[in-house]
Amino acid sequence: MGDPATGEPAVTRAWVLHPDIRTDDRRRDPARALDEAVSLAAALPGLEVAGAEVVRLPKPHPGMLFGSGKVAELKERLEAAEIELVLIDGPVSPVQQRNLEKEWGVKLLDRTGLILEIFSDRAATREGVLQVEMAALSYQRTRLVRAWTHLERQRGGLGFVGGPGETQIEADRRAIDEQLVRLRRQLAKVVKTRELHRKARAKVPFPIVALVGYTNAGKSTLFNHLTGAEVMAKDMLFATLDPTMRRVKLPDGGPEVILSDTVGFISDLPTELVAAFRATLEEVLAADLIVHVRDISHPETQEQAEDVRAILATLGVEEDTLQIEVWNKIDLLDPEHRAAAVNSAARDADIVALSAVTGQGMDDLLTAISQRLSGLRHETVLDLPFSEGRKRAWLHAEGVIEDEEQTEDGFRLTVLWTDRQAQKFHDL
Structure with missing residues (x-):
């Protein structure tokens, strides 16, 4: 897709609409919802957002979503701005889509369709x-x-x-x-x-630390800071879609860990895509420690954090999985709010306030990760008789055996394992 004469990629002029439906019980702040929708649109290459607006509705109209007067008014605006694509931040039925496309003479995508296009591109x-x-x-x-x-x-x-x-x-x-x-x-x-x-990776005796968070919370920037990797870290929704994993040695004699950067979560993420990204989210389920990265400067940081927690619960993340909450982007807060955030985090062992851009607070995060993981894996010596072949095979499959020697009665094994693995072993 491009202009054959100039070789320049073609740009599609788009208009973003956020329907603010009074009867919707999951109604969000319309101005902020519109901002997020515009950011979503900006994440798709080749799109130029020529305009965006909130459309207030008492209730959705079955045939066209909007009332006939509003449809006609929007048609004039779209034609004047030479719009080719309308993005509607919400669900649009197939019938509504067909009718609006016919009426306005444009292509139309609803929120799910737009997110699918971004995922398809990324x-x-x-x-x-x-x-x-x-x-x-x-x-x-x-x-x-x-x-x-x-x-x-x-x-x-x-x-x-x-x-x-x-x-x-x-x-x-x-x-x-x-x-x-x-x-x-x-x-x-x-x-x-x-x-x-x-x-194969499970046999590497390193704990897995998974970064999770709302999209654009700064996970990839944090990942890059910790690992020196060049993962795409743009100010763009869904910049990371596939799991990226790196080994990191924690300072001061701390353990080596595998750090995993994951796809950003978003409110109303299409259920097809939560299922589709088991690839990325599997790393979260396998994690020994989850680091929940929040953009603490965002006006809806609390709501975003709740969305992330809800998706983690839906994925089946166990309640006893260790977690640290990172309040990122403190550099974007004014001095008073920044000091308050740093003081508040200092009083809670499960929270770290930092800036992945300036590096402030990064040492605190590494210390917190190290403290959570120290003692997570411990060494035990086991004496297994020859008759316990099944248990020995299980230990080999888990990749926890550090040393093994045969004795007169069976095997003496030195294992490096977690409490969870030890419990599973004893339940065999």
Whole structure:
């Protein structure tokens, strides 16, 4: 997609609408919701946001979402601004989408469609690409298969421009179903390979520390600061979509750890995508310590933190998993609020206030991680008789054996394990 004459990539002019529906019990602050929607749009390359507005509604209209007067008023504004794409920050039914596209003469994406496009553009690993394609195909199937063929490409992005429209809907549905079956087969192979990698990594006796947080909270900047890695760390929603892992040696004799940077969470994340990103989120489930990074300067930091906790609970993160909360971006607070945040964090062992950009508070975070993990793995010497072959095989499979020697009665094993592994062993 580009201008053949100049070689410049084509820019799609977009308009963002946030419907503020009075009857919606999950209603958010409309101005902040609109800001986030504009940031979402900015995360998609080739888009120029020409305008954005909140549209107040007593309730959604079934046929067009907005009332006829508002539809006509918006049509004039869109035509005057030469808009090609309208992004609606909320759910839009297939019927509403079709009617509005016809009325306004533009392409239209709802919040789920936009997030899918971003994920499609960002996914980097084979598994990520396959997962996004599956999620997008399932979503497009409910949209009367609008413009789905772009997903045959390895990398997505702006697939909403052009496409087959709604002709031969049943044939297209069958084609989508066949493609989903094919993708599931490919994914099963990829997941199997990944499972082998994960088992190999489990044998490395390093604790896993997973960074989680609302999108744009600064996780990738923090990850880069801690590891020296060059993970994309832009001021952009969903900058990271695939798990990135690095070994880090904690200072002052602390343990070596594997640090994992994960996809940012967001409110109303499409359920298809929470499922789709098991690849990334698996690292969180396997983590010995979760570091929840918050943008403490954001006006909705509390609501964002609650969204993250809710998604962690949905994923099945166990309550006894160790957690540290990081209040990031304190450099963006005024001096009074910064001092208050630092003092408040200092009184709570589970909170660290820092700036991943300036480096203030980074030592406190490393100390906190080290303290949480020290004693997490401990050494034990076990004497197993020959008859306990199953238990010995389990210890080998867990990768916790440091040393092993055969005795007259069986085996003497030196193991380095966690309390959880010790409990599982004794329950065998």
